[in-house]
Amino acid sequence: MSETAVIFYSYTGHTRALAQKKARKLHADLIELKDAKPRSKVNAFVAGSFASLRNQKAALAQPVPDLSGYQKIVLLCPIWAGHLAPPANNVIDALPPRKDVQVFAVSMSGDSSSSRQKTIARLKEKGCASVQYQDVRSSTIQ
Ligand SMILES: Cc1cc2nc3c(=O)[nH]c(=O)nc-3n(C[C@H](O)[C@H](O)[C@H](O)COP(=O)(O)O)c2cc1C
Incomplete structure (x- = not known):
């Protein structure tokens, strides 16, 4: 088991392409x-x-796996209506502390400023040791 998990949801494939690249680079699961x-x-x-607007979770095919064995969690998700798409809320809910x-918030505009600070605050409330948040414009993903 790697010490890093790259966990993602993708509807039209952009976030998947970026997640695969990150996982390769970080030798992550x-x-x-x-x-x-x-x-x-x-x-x-x-x-x-x-x-998305209400930070509600999605009905997923499989629940979020146990993430307690990882030190670093890289979460990639598309932006829907200015907010992370619902599966991100399943991950945030399931995050172990510390x-x-x-x-990585993937969007057409590369701007998720309406949810950025709230998402960072929610992650800090979950007891994360550190939180980073980066916007990615989908057209820049190769
Ligand atoms: C339901 C829905 C809502 C979206 N809302 C936004 C938005 O508010 N702002 C934006 O820049 N892009 C928005 N997009 C575009 C996606 O964020 C963008 O295409 C992203 O790259 C999709 O990632 P994916 O290909 O991994 O699903 C939306 C797309 C969908 C399907």
């Missing part, structure tokens, strides 16, 4: 979160955006 049922576009834009957490 790569964990993909998948929806319990395939999400239609309408569901993503309506129910998904609504849930972890070093790095968030």
Whole structure:
């Protein structure tokens, strides 16, 4: 088991590509979160955006695995309606304390300023040892 977990959700593939790159670079375990049922576009834009705005969790195919054996957790997630998409909330909820957490928020605009500070505050409340948050514009992912 690596000391770093790269955990991600991706709807259209950009975040997956970045997560795979990060995991290779960090020699990390790569964990993909998948929806319990395939999400239609309408569901993503309506129910998904609504849930994102309210920091609600997603119905996942598998629960978030036990992350207690990792020191560093790298969380990558798309931005929906200005906020991290719902699966990020499953991860935040499942985070053990005292972890070093790095968030990559992947969006078309490269701007998630409406949720950035709130997300950092939530992670600090979870007792993370350190928190980093970085915006990524999806068009810059190769
Ligand atoms: C439901 C939904 C809502 C979105 N809302 C935003 C948004 O508020 N701001 C933004 O810049 N991009 C938004 N996007 C674009 C995605 O954040 C962007 O395409 C991202 O790269 C998707 O990552 P993925 O390919 O891993 O799913 C939205 C996309 C979807 C599907």
